[in-house]
Amino acid sequence: MSLLVDLGYDLGTTVTKVTAVAEDSTRLLDRSLPTVWQEREGHTQRRPESLLADVEDLLAQVAADLPAGSRIRSVGFTAMAEAGVLVDREGAACSPVIAWFDPRGADEAAALPADLAHDFPARTGLPVSHVASFFKLLWLREQGLDLAGLTWLGVPEYVVHRLGGRRVAELSLLGRTGLWDVHTGAPYTAALDHLGVAPDLLPEAVAAGTPAGTVRADHPVAAARGAVLTVAGHDHAVAAAATGCGSPGSALDSFGTAEAYVAAAAHVPDPDVVRDLAVAGISVYPHVVRDAVGLIGGTRTGLVLSRVQRVLGATQDPARDALDEATLRLAPGETADVRVTGYGMADREVAIHTGSEAHTPAHVWRAALDGGTARARELLGLLGDAGVPVDRLVVAGGWTRMRSVVAARRDLAPVVEVSDLDQPGTLGAARFGAWAATRDGDPGPDPRPPADWFPGARPADPIPIPQEATP
Structure with missing residues (x-):
């Protein structure tokens, strides 16, 4: 019998990764490539063709290294939010992939009419900021691009379409565009009207893990032909699901270049509460798991730490390890x-x-650690005040390899754990692929997988959190 394999891609800001997982959830292999951006005059972008080329390169690598006779059953994609591509009716890309952190759109955000600026965070769950895709689209329009007849696809949605799938808009990614009303579960007409476009700017809205077609029959990687394609959704929400943080009361501290606190709630708060949260830096948007709403507050802690490391000359061992040990001997506040x-x-x-x-x-x-911890306390306090307390926090990501970083998170919630999943994004995406490939019949009123469907719903052996010095 052939080995059935589910692939999970994480199209990240820094690295593009894929993990191959067997049908019994055994992790088979990982492959990655650096995400290469073009930087010029303060702008950061990449060509859509280069994005697709990286995906195809990794797909060929994985297929070549899988056991003989393997068949790829599904391919799931998670990715950074906000970044995407405008395509025409024939599917040709009409815009670059502008990085989510690129400042383009800031002037358009500042010039938003007062009534829309007031309504926008309450309805979309996002702050008025250049980060939301809506403001990048406004910038593109101001540069002369005619948006009529074009379709917006997030990065994973574009890749799915180019591999042979249909055009879809996954809900968690839609919730990061500024074009989606989190209260009605429909396009936010005020934003579309301001852009001067019809609702067909957005394709069919689908839940995370919805089958979106199959890899085309003429694909050069024979083992992938016919594999079910799906969009798993926003990378932080997918990682939260994979680490068992999809249920209300739990939250993931996804600690990479950006540090994102992803909490789950059972319902969308009232518009006034949503506005207050968004203005304070906590976004509200559809989650990737059943019966859940996502709330995410972000900091640039990972970026701050990496820059401070470079200044200190401690990006590699043994200097990094020495810095780690010396810092553990200092109490918080001893700066x-x-x-x-x-x-x-x-x-x-x-x-x-x-x-x-x-x-x-x-x-x-x-x-540097204390500054990030202070911002984390602020975000978690705001969640509690909004009726979304965090009783269990799971820390995951590359920064967990430093004991001083992990120790700085130990008192943020009643229960703090470190995930034993070192690639929750790709593993989660693969799991969504398996969900898409094995689902049959009526998916029910909420087609997303339940939070407890993921193997990491409770880490079997949480990694011990080191003690810090006490005053």
């Missing part, structure tokens, strides 16, 4: 008057402020 700033998602710079001559590299690193 020798060093202060680090730049954690806000709208911040442009990272700054290290030294208030004395008594600091060491460990004091600087302690200050």
Whole structure:
């Protein structure tokens, strides 16, 4: 019998990754490529063709390295939100993939009419910021691009379509565009009217894990032909599902370049509460699991830490390990008057402020950790005030390899765990692919998989969290 394989892609800001998982959930192999952006005059983008080329390259690598006779059953895609492509009726790309953090759209956000600026966060669950896709689309329109007749596809939706699937818009990604009303579950007409476009700018809205067609019959990778295609959704929400944080009361601390706190609620809060959360930096949007609403607050903590590491010359061992150990001997707040700033998602710079001559590299690193922890406490406090308390926090991502970073998170919730999944995004995407490939009959009123369907619903052996020094 042939080995059935589910592939999960994570089309990330820094790395494009894929994981192959057997039908029994055994992880078979991982492959990755750096995500290469074109940077010019403060703008960051890439060609849609290069995005697709990376996906195809990794697909060929995986197929070549799978056991003989393997058949790829499904391919699921998760990705950074907000970034996407405008395509015409024939499917040709009409815009670059503009990075979510690219400042284009900031002027358009600042010029939004007062009534729309007031209504926008309450209805979309997003702040008025250049990050939302809506403002990138406004910028493209101001540059002379005629949006009539074009369709917006998020990055994974574009790839699915190019591999042979139909055009779809997955709900969690739609919820990051600024074009979706989280209360009505329909396009946000005020934004579409402001863009001067019809609702057909958006394709068919689908839940995470919905089958979106199959890999075309003439695809050069024979083992992938006929594989079910699906969009798993927003990378942070997919990682939350994979680590067992899809149920209300739990949250994932997804700690990469950006640090995202992804919580789950049983319902969408009232519009006034949604507005207040969005203005404070916590977005509300559709989750990727059944009967759940996602709330996500982001910081630039990972980016801050990486820049501070470079300044300290501690990006690699043994210097990194020495910095880690020295910082664990300092208590929170023991910074020798060093202060680090730049954690806000709208911040442009990272700054290290030294208030004395008594600091060491460990004091600087302690200050960098403390700044991120303070912002985390603020975000989790806002969630609690909105009726979404976090009783269990699971930390996952590349920064968990540093013990001082993990220790700084130990008191943020009554229960804090470190996930043993080192690639929750790709593993989650593969699991959504399996869901799409094995589902049959009537999917019911909510076709998303339930939170407890994921193998990581409770980490079997949570990684111990190291103790910090006490004052």
